[in-house]
Amino acid sequence: xxxxxxxxxxxxxxxxxxxxxxxxxxxxxxxxxxxxxxxxxxxxxxxxxxxxxxxxxxxxxxxxxxxxxxxxxxxxxxxxxxxxxxxxxxxxxxxxxxxxxxxxxxxxxxxxxxxxxxxxxxxxxxxxxxxxxxxxxxxxxxxxxxxxxxxxxxxxxxxxxxxxxxxxxxxxxxxxxxxxxxxxxxxxxxxxxxxxxxxxxxxxxxxxxxxxxxxxxxxxxxxxxxxxxxxxxxxxxxxxxxxxxxxxxxxxxxxxxxxxxxxxxxxxxxxxxxxxxxxxxxxxxxxxxxxxxxxxxxxxxxxxxxxxxxxxxxxxxxxxxxxxxxxxxxxxxxxxxxxxxxxxxxxxxxxxxxxxxxxxxxxxxxxxxxxxxx
Numbered sequence: 001x002x003x004x005x006x007x008x009x010x011x012x013x014x015x016x017x018x019x020x021x022x023x024x025x026x027x028x029x030x031x032x033x034x035x036x037x038x039x040x041x042x043x044x045x046x047x048x049x050x051x052x053x054x055x056x057x058x059x060x061x062x063x064x065x066x067x068x069x070x071x072x073x074x075x076x077x078x079x080x081x082x083x084x085x086x087x088x089x090x091x092x093x094x095x096x097x098x099x100x101x102x103x104x105x106x107x108x109x110x111x112x113x114x115x116x117x118x119x120x121x122x123x124x125x126x127x128x129x130x131x132x133x134x135x136x137x138x139x140x141x142x143x144x145x146x147x148x149x150x151x152x153x154x155x156x157x158x159x160x161x162x163x164x165x166x167x168x169x170x171x172x173x174x175x176x177x178x179x180x181x182x183x184x185x186x187x188x189x190x191x192x193x194x195x196x197x198x199x200x201x202x203x204x205x206x207x208x209x210x211x212x213x214x215x216x217x218x219x220x221x222x223x224x225x226x227x228x229x230x231x232x233x234x235x236x237x238x239x240x241x242x243x244x245x246x247x248x249x250x251x252x253x254x255x256x257x258x259x260x261x262x263x264x265x266x267x268x269x270x271x272x273x274x275x276x277x278x279x280x281x282x283x284x285x286x287x288x289x290x291x292x293x294x295x296x297x298x299x300x301x302x303x304x305x306x307x308x309x310x311x312x313x314x315x316x317x318x319x320x321x322x323x324x325x326x327x328x329x330x331x332x333x334x335x336x337x338x339x340x341x342x343x344x345x346x347x348x349x350x351x352x353x354x355x356x357x358x359x360x361x362x363x364x365x366x367x368x369x370x371x372x373x374x
Contacts, residue, residue, distance in 0.1 A: 154208035
């Protein structure tokens with residue numbers, strides 16, 4: 001039923017979009033930052049307030065990154081990479097939105113087969129048809145949603161666009177006069193400092209955001225359980241078996257610890273080649289569809305910031321409820337001591353499991369003041 005309403009809305013806004021294009025092709029050219037804002041506001045109405053337009057567009061999609069109202073996408077270098085898929089947009093309204101947003105943010109068509117003539121409307125249309133990509137996660141369950149935080153779930157990218165940059169003098173064709181938005185020269189300050197990642201073979205011009213719907217959020221946490229050494233414990237509801245062991249290598253043996261260890265902190269990951277003893281928590285799944293993993297805590301040398309670990313060990317989408325379901329594990333090392341010969345002296349750790357389920361909801365961009373009054 002939601003899809004039917006969406007089609008009706010598209011049919012309703014299509015005449016308005018045609019009017020915008022007619023004015024543009026008739027020579028109604030706007031200039032200046034106010035014109036760019038006007039077109040952003042107009043196109044936001046056409047797209048039903050789904051997309052957030054970044055203040056500083058780059059050639060990166062940031063899928064799975066948390067979003068700040070002030071700073072836009074916030075990258076976490078230590079977060080696991082979210083698998084993505086790329087699809088070509090065949091939606092004409094979406095194409096017009098992305099194309100106009102790209103020009104308004106200071107983008108220009110790059111020289112190439114999509115922009116042979118550049119000043120002819122047919123070339124512009126081909127550029128839109130061939131160059132608008134939708135980038136989204138392979139599975140929404142891969143995004144590390146946390147309550148009250150919006151996350152990037154979709155990006156619109158113009159793959160044949162670049163930002164005008166003094167550091168990269170590519171042959172480009174400024175087509176702003178043909179589409180009725182602010183000229184690129186008026187907004188080329190965005191991303192023109194030559195910084196890494198601000199100019200490249202493509203331009204992300206809009207993001208779609210989702211966050212946890214707090215009304216649907218459910219959480220169930222098990223009690224903290226003692227984690228013994230060299231003895232397996234079973235969690236029947238989670239269908240996992242957990243066993244902790246101490247792994248050591250002889251100093252100077254030119255060997256290293258297993259590469260599949262997921263270290264409890266970034267510093268241990270960076271220093272993993274220097275670690276010669278580690279407490280390793282193996283999590284074995286009884287479900288063949290789920291992956292097993294090994295979590296490492298440095299035994300020698302030790303690092304103070306590596307005494308706790310929390311992470312997702314399983315996530316999926318329930319096709320019946322459309323909810324994202326996931327299991328988290330939390331491990332806290334209370335005391336861990338080795339002798340001079342790297343034998344265990346003390347080991348005291350706790351483990352708990354958290355089951356979560358929730359739906360997600362779209363986070364619309366802020367409405368312009370005029371639209372709010374209407």
